[in-house]
Amino acid sequence: MSIVRKISESAVHRLSLYLRILEDLESEQRETVSSEEMSGRSATTAAQVRKDLSLFGSFGKRGWGYDVADLAGRLRKILGLDRQWRVALVGAGRIGSALVEYGGFGERGYDVVAIFDSDASKVGEKWGGLRVRDIGEFEEVASEQSVEIVILAIPVEAVPSVMEHVDRAGVRGILNFAPTKLKVPEGVAVKDVNMVMELEALSFALSQEDGER
Amino acid sequence: MSIVRKISESAVHRLSLYLRILEDLESEQRETVSSEEMSGRSATTAAQVRKDLSLFGSFGKRGWGYDVADLAGRLRKILGLDRQWRVALVGAGRIGSALVEYGGFGERGYDVVAIFDSDASKVGEKWGGLRVRDIGEFEEVASEQSVEIVILAIPVEAVPSVMEHVDRAGVRGILNFAPTKLKVPEGVAVKDVNMVMELEALSFALSQEDGER
DNA sequence: GCCGCCTTGTGAAAATCTTCACAATATTAG
DNA sequence: CTAATATTGTGAAGATTTTCACAAGGCGGC
Ligand SMILES: NC(=O)c1ccc[n+]([C@@H]2O[C@H](COP(=O)([O-])OP(=O)(O)OC[C@H]3O[C@@H](n4cnc5c(N)ncnc54)[C@H](O)[C@@H]3O)[C@@H](O)[C@H]2O)c1
Ligand SMILES: NC(=O)c1ccc[n+]([C@@H]2O[C@H](COP(=O)([O-])OP(=O)(O)OC[C@H]3O[C@@H](n4cnc5c(N)ncnc54)[C@H](O)[C@@H]3O)[C@@H](O)[C@H]2O)c1
Numbered sequence: 001m002s003i004v005r006k007i008s009e010s011a012v013h014r015l016s017l018y019l020r021i022l023e024d025l026e027s028e029q030r031e032t033v034s035s036e037e038m039s040g041r042s043a044t045t046a047a048q049v050r051k052d053l054s055l056f057g058s059f060g061k062r063g064w065g066y067d068v069a070d071l072a073g074r075l076r077k078i079l080g081l082d083r084q085w086r087v088a089l090v091g092a093g094r095i096g097s098a099l100v101e102y103g104g105f106g107e108r109g110y111d112v113v114a115i116f117d118s119d120a121s122k123v124g125e126k127w128g129g130l131r132v133r134d135i136g137e138f139e140e141v142a143s144e145q146s147v148e149i150v151i152l153a154i155p156v157e158a159v160p161s162v163m164e165h166v167d168r169a170g171v172r173g174i175l176n177f178a179p180t181k182l183k184v185p186e187g188v189a190v191k192d193v194n195m196v197m198e199l200e201a202l203s204f205a206l207s208q209e210d211g212e213r
Numbered sequence: 214m215s216i217v218r219k220i221s222e223s224a225v226h227r228l229s230l231y232l233r234i235l236e237d238l239e240s241e242q243r244e245t246v247s248s249e250e251m252s253g254r255s256a257t258t259a260a261q262v263r264k265d266l267s268l269f270g271s272f273g274k275r276g277w278g279y280d281v282a283d284l285a286g287r288l289r290k291i292l293g294l295d296r297q298w299r300v301a302l303v304g305a306g307r308i309g310s311a312l313v314e315y316g317g318f319g320e321r322g323y324d325v326v327a328i329f330d331s332d333a334s335k336v337g338e339k340w341g342g343l344r345v346r347d348i349g350e351f352e353e354v355a356s357e358q359s360v361e362i363v364i365l366a367i368p369v370e371a372v373p374s375v376m377e378h379v380d381r382a383g384v385r386g387i388l389n390f391a392p393t394k395l396k397v398p399e400g401v402a403v404k405d406v407n408m409v410m411e412l413e414a415l416s417f418a419l420s421q422e423d424g425e426r
Numbered sequence: 427g428c429c430g431c432c433t434t435g436t437g438a439a440a441a442t443c444t445t446c447a448c449a450a451t452a453t454t455a456g
Numbered sequence: 457c458t459a460a461t462a463t464t465g466t467g468a469a470g471a472t473t474t475t476c477a478c479a480a481g482g483c484g485g486c
Contacts, residue, residue: 006442008442008443010443011443044444045444045445045446047444047445047446047447048443048444048445051443051444051445061451061452061453062450062451062452062453063451063452063453063454064452064453
C-alpha cells in the first residue's frame with residue numbers, strides 16, 4: 001500500500017525545525033498552533049508548513065489549527081524518533097568527545113552504545129560509562145550491540161580502512177564529519193556534517209555583498 | 214557593472230565541494246580535469262558542474278578541460294578564500310574547544326582572533342595563544358580586532374543576551390551551533406550547523422526504508 | 427590547412443519546489 | 457439553526473533548479 005513519495009532534503013529539514021518549534025510551544029503550555037504561527041517562528045510561509053505536513057497526512061482541524069502535542073508526536077514518528085537508535089562513535093577525538101558528552105542526542109533517542117578508536121593510548125579509557133574499544137573489534141561489537149548508525153569522527157586518511165569494518169558490520173546509516181565523500185554499499189544512508197563548508201558559504205555571502213558595492 | 218545573480222544555497226555548497234576535489238587533484242599532481250571527472254568525484258553530473266561554474270565565468274578550454282590550479286584559485290576567490298577573515302569564538306565549551314584546536318579553519322583563512330565566555334572559571338585561561346575573555350568585553354575587543362565573523366557555540370538560553378553584544382559590535386556573519394533561529398539585524402548573514410537535524414534526517418531515511426518493506 | 431576528436435558553455439526542456447488562492451469545513455456567537 | 461469567522465488542505469500557477477543535447481571551439485595528427 002505505502003505510496004513511495006520522494007520527500008526532498010529540505011522538506012525533511014523543515015520537519016525537524018517544526019518539531020523543535022512544537023517542543024518550544026509545548027513548554028509554553030500551548031495547546032494549539034496555526035500554520036501561520038509556525039511559519040512566523042521558522043523561516044518559511046504558512047503555505048509551506050501546510051504543504052509539508054500534508055505530505056504525510058492531514059493533522060489539523062480547519063478553523064482551529066493543529067494540536068501541539070499531537071502534531072509533535074506525529075512528527076517524531078515521521079522522523080523515526082518514536083524508537084531508540086543504537087549508535088556507535090568511531091573516533092574518540094575532539095569532535096567525538098564533544099558529541100559524547102553532549103546530552104542532546106540521548107534525549108532524542110540516539111543511544112551511543114560503543115566507542116572506537118585506533119590510538120592505543122585512548123583504547124581502554126572510560127568515556128561516560130563506556131570503554132573505548134579498539135577499531136579492530138568493530139564488527140564483533142557492532143553486531144553484538146545491534147548498531148545501526150555510526151558517527152564517523154576520524155581524519156580523512158583513516159576513512160578507507162575504517163569503512164571496511166563499517167561496511168562489513170551491516171550498518172544502515174552514517175553521520176560523517178570527515179570532509180570526504182564516503183563510498184558506501186547500496187542502501188546505506190550517509191549525512192555529512194561539514195563546518196568548513198558552512199563557513200565558506202558565509203564568506204561567499206559576505207564577499208558577494210562586498211562585490212556589489 | 215556587477216550583475217546581481219542569485220546563487221542558490223546548493224550551488225554554493227557544490228562550489229565548496231569542487232574546491233575540495235581540486236585540492237585533492239592538486240596533491241595528485243594533476244594538471245587538468247574535465248567536468249566529467251569532477252562529477253565522478255562528487256555526487257553530481259558533468260552538466261551540473263559546468264552550469265555551476267558558468268554562473269561565474271568560463272574557466273575551461275573546449276576539448277581540454279579545466280586547469281586544476283587555475284580553477285582552484287578562481288573558486289577560492291569566488292568563495293572569499295583569497296583573504297583572511299577575522300573570527301571570534303563565543304562559547305569556550307566542548308564544541309568551541311574542538312573548533313579552536315582544529316587546524317582546518319586557519320588553513321582556509323579563518324583566523325580566530327578572540328575567544329569569549331561568561332564562565333568566570335574559564336575567563337583568563339590560555340587557549341592556543343589566546344586568552345579567554347569575558348563576554349562583557351565583546352564589543353570593545355571585537356571592534357578593536359575588526360572581527361567580521363562570530364562562531365556561536367553557546368547554550369540556547371544564552372543566545373538572547375549574547376546576541377545583544379554581537380549585534381552592537383557590527384559583526385557581518387555568524388556560524389551558529391545553538392539549535393535556535395537567530396534574530397539578526399538586516400544584512401547579517403547566518404549559517405546554522407545543526408547536528409541533531411542531520412541525525413534526524415538519517416533516522417527519517419532509515420524509517421522510510423523500514424516502512425516501505 | 428584540414429579532419430577528427432574531445433570537452434566546454436549554454437539555450438531549451440524537464441523536473442522539482444514554492445507560492446497562491448480558494449473551496450471545504452470546524453467552531454463559536456447569536 | 458444560521459451567520460460570521462478562522463484556518464486547513466490542495467489543485468494550479470509560478471519560480472527555480474537540474475538535465476539534456478548540441479553548436480562552438482581548441483588541439484593534435486597528418
Ligand atoms: N575538530 C573540529 O572542529 C573539526 C571541524 C571540521 C571537521 N572536522 C573533521 O572531523 C574529523 C575528526 O576531527 P577531530 O578534530 O575530532 O580529530 P582528532 O584528531 O581530534 O580525532 C580523531 C580521532 O580519530 C582516531 N583515529 C584515527 N585513525 C583511526 C582509525 N583508523 N580508527 C579509529 N579511530 C581512528 C584518532 O586516534 C583520534 O582520536 C576529521 O575528519 C576532521 O577533519 C573536525
Ligand atoms: N557538543 C555537541 O556535540 C553539540 C551538538 C549539537 C549542538 N550543540 C550545541 O552547541 C552549543 C554549544 O554546545 P557545547 O556542547 O559546546 O556546550 P558547553 O556547555 O560545553 O559550552 C558552552 C559554553 O558557553 C559558555 N556560555 C554560557 N553562557 C554564555 C554567555 N552568556 N556568554 C558567553 N559564553 C557563555 C559556557 O560557559 C560554556 O563554556 C549548544 O547550543 C549546543 O546545543 C552541541
